[in-house]
Amino acid sequence: RKEVEQDPGPFNVPEGATVAFNCTYSNSASQSFFWYRQDCRKEPKLLMSVYSSGNEDGRFTAQLNRASQYISLLIRDSKLSDSATYLCVVNIKSWGKLQFGAGTQVVVTP
Amino acid sequence: NAGVTQTPKFQVLKTGQSMTLQCAQDMNHNSMYWYRQDPGMGLRLIYYSASEGTTDKGEVPNGYNVSRLNKREFSLRLESAAPSQTSVYFCASSLQGARNEQYFGPGTRLTVT
Numbered sequence: 405r406k407e408v409e410q411d412p413g414p415f416n417v418p419e420g421a422t423v424a425f426n427c428t429y430s431n432s433a434s435q436s437f438f439w440y441r442q443d444c445r446k447e448p449k450l451l452m453s454v455y456s457s458g459n460e461d462g463r464f465t466a467q468l469n470r471a472s473q474y475i476s477l478l479i480r481d482s483k484l485s486d487s488a489t490y491l492c493v494v495n496i497k498s499w500g501k502l503q504f505g506a507g508t509q510v511v512v513t514p
Numbered sequence: 515n516a517g518v519t520q521t522p523k524f525q526v527l528k529t530g531q532s533m534t535l536q537c538a539q540d541m542n543h544n545s546m547y548w549y550r551q552d553p554g555m556g557l558r559l560i561y562y563s564a565s566e567g568t569t570d571k572g573e574v575p576n577g578y579n580v581s582r583l584n585k586r587e588f589s590l591r592l593e594s595a596a597p598s599q600t601s602v603y604f605c606a607s608s609l610q611g612a613r614n615e616q617y618f619g620p621g622t623r624l625t626v627t
Contacts, residue, residue, distance in 0.1 A: 408556065436613055447604055447618035448557070491556065495612045501572065502612050504549075504556030 407431060408494050410505035417482045417512050424478040425508045427492030436495035437468055437475050441488045442507065448491055451477075482512045516540055520605050520619035527595040527626045535590040535622050537605030545608045546588040547616065548572075548580060550601040557604065563588055564611065595626045 410427045417423040437454035454466040454475050465478040479486055492505035518539045527533060544565045549557040559572030561580040569580050579591045603622045608614040
Protein backbone atom coordinates (compact mmCIF):
# COMPACT_ATOMS: atom_id res chain seq x y z
CA ARG A 405 0.00 0.00 0.00
CA LYS A 406 1.32 3.45 -0.87
CA GLU A 407 2.06 5.85 2.00
CA VAL A 408 0.18 8.65 0.26
CA GLU A 409 -2.63 7.97 -2.18
CA GLN A 410 -4.41 10.31 -4.54
CA ASP A 411 -7.07 9.97 -7.20
CA PRO A 412 -5.09 10.60 -10.40
CA GLY A 413 -8.09 12.23 -12.14
CA PRO A 414 -8.33 14.06 -14.38
CA PHE A 415 -10.93 16.27 -12.79
CA ASN A 416 -12.46 18.25 -15.65
CA VAL A 417 -13.84 21.50 -14.25
CA PRO A 418 -15.67 24.31 -16.04
CA GLU A 419 -14.15 27.71 -15.52
CA GLY A 420 -15.71 29.35 -12.48
CA ALA A 421 -16.77 26.08 -10.85
CA THR A 422 -15.55 24.53 -7.62
CA VAL A 423 -13.52 21.36 -7.45
CA ALA A 424 -12.39 19.37 -4.44
CA PHE A 425 -10.30 16.27 -4.02
CA ASN A 426 -8.72 14.29 -1.23
CA CYS A 427 -5.51 12.55 -0.38
CA THR A 428 -5.18 9.72 2.13
CA TYR A 429 -2.08 8.89 4.12
CA SER A 430 -1.29 5.65 5.90
CA ASN A 431 1.02 6.68 8.73
CA SER A 432 -0.83 8.07 11.74
CA ALA A 433 2.42 9.61 12.99
CA SER A 434 2.52 12.02 10.05
CA GLN A 435 3.24 15.50 11.28
CA SER A 436 3.22 18.01 8.45
CA PHE A 437 1.09 18.24 5.37
CA PHE A 438 1.41 20.22 2.17
CA TRP A 439 -0.11 20.70 -1.23
CA TYR A 440 2.31 21.29 -4.09
CA ARG A 441 1.37 22.23 -7.62
CA GLN A 442 3.17 20.86 -10.66
CA ASP A 443 2.63 22.17 -14.17
CA CYS A 444 3.29 19.89 -17.12
CA ARG A 445 6.99 19.05 -17.39
CA LYS A 446 7.88 21.60 -14.72
CA GLU A 447 9.13 21.40 -11.17
CA PRO A 448 6.74 21.16 -8.19
CA LYS A 449 6.06 24.36 -6.28
CA LEU A 450 4.51 24.78 -2.85
CA LEU A 451 0.85 25.78 -3.05
CA MET A 452 0.09 25.79 0.64
CA SER A 453 0.77 24.09 3.93
CA VAL A 454 -2.14 22.36 5.65
CA TYR A 455 -2.84 23.21 9.26
CA SER A 456 -4.83 21.21 11.77
CA SER A 457 -7.64 23.73 11.91
CA GLY A 458 -7.82 24.07 8.13
CA ASN A 459 -6.66 27.10 6.21
CA GLU A 460 -7.45 29.24 3.21
CA ASP A 461 -5.27 31.02 0.74
CA GLY A 462 -7.41 33.05 -1.61
CA ARG A 463 -9.52 30.63 -3.66
CA PHE A 464 -7.82 27.58 -2.14
CA THR A 465 -8.94 25.83 1.04
CA ALA A 466 -7.10 22.95 2.66
CA GLN A 467 -8.46 20.69 5.39
CA LEU A 468 -6.90 18.01 7.54
CA ASN A 469 -8.83 15.11 9.04
CA ARG A 470 -6.48 13.24 11.36
CA ALA A 471 -9.09 10.75 12.52
CA SER A 472 -9.69 9.51 8.98
CA GLN A 473 -6.15 10.29 7.82
CA TYR A 474 -6.86 12.43 4.84
CA ILE A 475 -6.31 15.96 3.63
CA SER A 476 -8.37 17.80 1.10
CA LEU A 477 -7.98 20.69 -1.30
CA LEU A 478 -10.86 22.79 -2.57
CA ILE A 479 -10.50 25.29 -5.39
CA ARG A 480 -13.25 27.89 -5.78
CA ASP A 481 -13.98 29.96 -8.87
CA SER A 482 -11.58 27.87 -10.95
CA LYS A 483 -9.37 29.67 -13.46
CA LEU A 484 -7.82 28.26 -16.61
CA SER A 485 -4.47 28.82 -14.93
CA ASP A 486 -5.43 26.36 -12.18
CA SER A 487 -4.97 23.49 -14.65
CA ALA A 488 -2.12 21.48 -13.17
CA THR A 489 -1.31 18.39 -11.16
CA TYR A 490 -1.71 18.81 -7.41
CA LEU A 491 0.65 16.80 -5.26
CA CYS A 492 -0.22 15.78 -1.73
CA VAL A 493 2.87 15.73 0.46
CA VAL A 494 3.24 14.33 3.95
CA ASN A 495 6.12 14.57 6.39
CA ILE A 496 6.32 11.26 8.24
CA LYS A 497 9.03 12.18 10.68
CA SER A 498 10.08 15.38 12.31
CA TRP A 499 13.11 15.38 10.10
CA GLY A 500 14.03 14.49 6.72
CA LYS A 501 11.67 12.73 4.51
CA LEU A 502 8.65 13.87 2.64
CA GLN A 503 6.30 11.37 1.04
CA PHE A 504 4.74 12.53 -2.20
CA GLY A 505 1.51 11.34 -3.68
CA ALA A 506 1.42 10.66 -7.42
CA GLY A 507 -0.79 13.69 -7.96
CA THR A 508 -4.32 14.64 -8.98
CA GLN A 509 -4.68 16.23 -12.39
CA VAL A 510 -7.10 19.14 -12.71
CA VAL A 511 -8.14 20.46 -16.11
CA VAL A 512 -10.13 23.69 -16.16
CA THR A 513 -12.05 24.21 -19.38
CA PRO A 514 -13.50 27.45 -20.84
CA ASN B 515 18.68 35.09 -7.18
CA ALA B 516 18.48 31.96 -9.35
CA GLY B 517 17.03 29.62 -6.68
CA VAL B 518 17.88 26.00 -7.48
CA THR B 519 19.71 25.27 -10.70
CA GLN B 520 20.38 21.91 -12.29
CA THR B 521 22.55 20.78 -15.16
CA PRO B 522 22.10 19.27 -17.63
CA LYS B 523 18.44 19.70 -18.59
CA PHE B 524 18.45 16.66 -20.86
CA GLN B 525 20.77 13.68 -21.18
CA VAL B 526 20.81 10.44 -23.10
CA LEU B 527 23.13 7.69 -21.89
CA LYS B 528 23.90 4.20 -23.01
CA THR B 529 23.67 1.36 -20.53
CA GLY B 530 26.82 1.21 -18.46
CA GLN B 531 27.86 4.81 -18.97
CA SER B 532 28.35 7.11 -15.99
CA MET B 533 27.42 10.70 -15.41
CA THR B 534 27.00 13.31 -12.70
CA LEU B 535 23.98 15.54 -12.30
CA GLN B 536 24.83 18.90 -10.83
CA CYS B 537 22.67 20.96 -8.48
CA ALA B 538 23.30 24.31 -6.83
CA GLN B 539 21.22 26.66 -4.69
CA ASP B 540 21.84 30.26 -3.78
CA MET B 541 19.32 30.61 -0.94
CA ASN B 542 21.72 29.67 1.85
CA HIS B 543 19.67 26.57 2.57
CA ASN B 544 21.05 23.87 4.83
CA SER B 545 19.17 20.84 3.44
CA MET B 546 19.28 19.47 -0.08
CA TYR B 547 17.57 16.52 -1.78
CA TRP B 548 17.57 14.42 -4.91
CA TYR B 549 14.31 12.92 -6.17
CA ARG B 550 13.27 10.95 -9.20
CA GLN B 551 9.82 11.16 -10.77
CA ASP B 552 8.34 8.40 -12.88
CA PRO B 553 4.92 8.29 -14.57
CA GLY B 554 2.13 7.32 -12.19
CA MET B 555 4.38 7.54 -9.15
CA GLY B 556 5.07 10.29 -6.72
CA LEU B 557 8.48 11.82 -6.35
CA ARG B 558 10.76 9.35 -4.64
CA LEU B 559 13.68 10.44 -2.53
CA ILE B 560 17.03 9.08 -3.68
CA TYR B 561 19.43 10.79 -1.23
CA TYR B 562 19.35 13.83 0.98
CA SER B 563 21.75 16.02 2.86
CA ALA B 564 20.47 17.48 6.11
CA SER B 565 23.38 19.88 6.30
CA GLU B 566 26.76 20.46 4.78
CA GLY B 567 28.96 17.46 5.40
CA THR B 568 26.19 14.89 5.84
CA THR B 569 24.35 12.66 3.39
CA ASP B 570 21.79 9.91 3.92
CA LYS B 571 19.97 7.39 1.81
CA GLY B 572 16.39 7.94 0.86
CA GLU B 573 13.82 5.53 -0.48
CA VAL B 574 15.58 4.45 -3.69
CA PRO B 575 19.38 4.91 -3.32
CA ASN B 576 20.60 1.84 -5.21
CA GLY B 577 22.68 2.70 -8.27
CA TYR B 578 23.37 6.26 -7.13
CA ASN B 579 25.95 8.17 -5.13
CA VAL B 580 25.94 11.75 -3.94
CA SER B 581 28.37 14.40 -2.84
CA ARG B 582 27.57 17.49 -0.81
CA LEU B 583 30.47 19.51 -2.17
CA ASN B 584 29.75 22.58 -0.05
CA LYS B 585 26.67 24.31 1.30
CA ARG B 586 25.57 25.35 -2.18
CA GLU B 587 26.18 22.22 -4.23
CA PHE B 588 24.83 18.68 -4.12
CA SER B 589 25.65 16.32 -6.97
CA LEU B 590 24.16 12.96 -7.95
CA ARG B 591 26.27 10.35 -9.72
CA LEU B 592 25.18 7.35 -11.72
CA GLU B 593 28.18 5.04 -11.88
CA SER B 594 26.79 2.54 -14.39
CA ALA B 595 23.52 3.68 -15.90
CA ALA B 596 20.69 1.20 -16.40
CA PRO B 597 17.44 1.59 -18.39
CA SER B 598 15.53 1.49 -15.08
CA GLN B 599 17.17 4.82 -14.24
CA THR B 600 15.37 6.53 -17.09
CA SER B 601 13.45 9.23 -15.25
CA VAL B 602 13.13 12.90 -14.46
CA TYR B 603 15.47 13.93 -11.66
CA PHE B 604 14.73 16.87 -9.42
CA CYS B 605 17.03 18.52 -6.95
CA ALA B 606 15.46 20.45 -4.09
CA SER B 607 16.56 22.48 -1.10
CA SER B 608 14.98 23.69 2.12
CA LEU B 609 16.08 25.98 4.89
CA GLN B 610 16.29 23.13 7.39
CA GLY B 611 14.65 19.77 7.07
CA ALA B 612 11.30 18.59 5.83
CA ARG B 613 9.19 21.03 7.87
CA ASN B 614 10.21 23.89 5.62
CA GLU B 615 9.11 24.51 2.08
CA GLN B 616 11.20 22.68 -0.48
CA TYR B 617 12.30 24.59 -3.56
CA PHE B 618 12.86 22.51 -6.65
CA GLY B 619 15.17 22.88 -9.59
CA PRO B 620 13.83 22.60 -13.17
CA GLY B 621 14.72 18.92 -13.46
CA THR B 622 16.95 16.74 -15.61
CA ARG B 623 15.30 14.42 -18.12
CA LEU B 624 17.50 11.35 -18.38
CA THR B 625 17.06 8.53 -20.87
CA VAL B 626 19.17 5.39 -20.65
CA THR B 627 19.12 3.21 -23.76
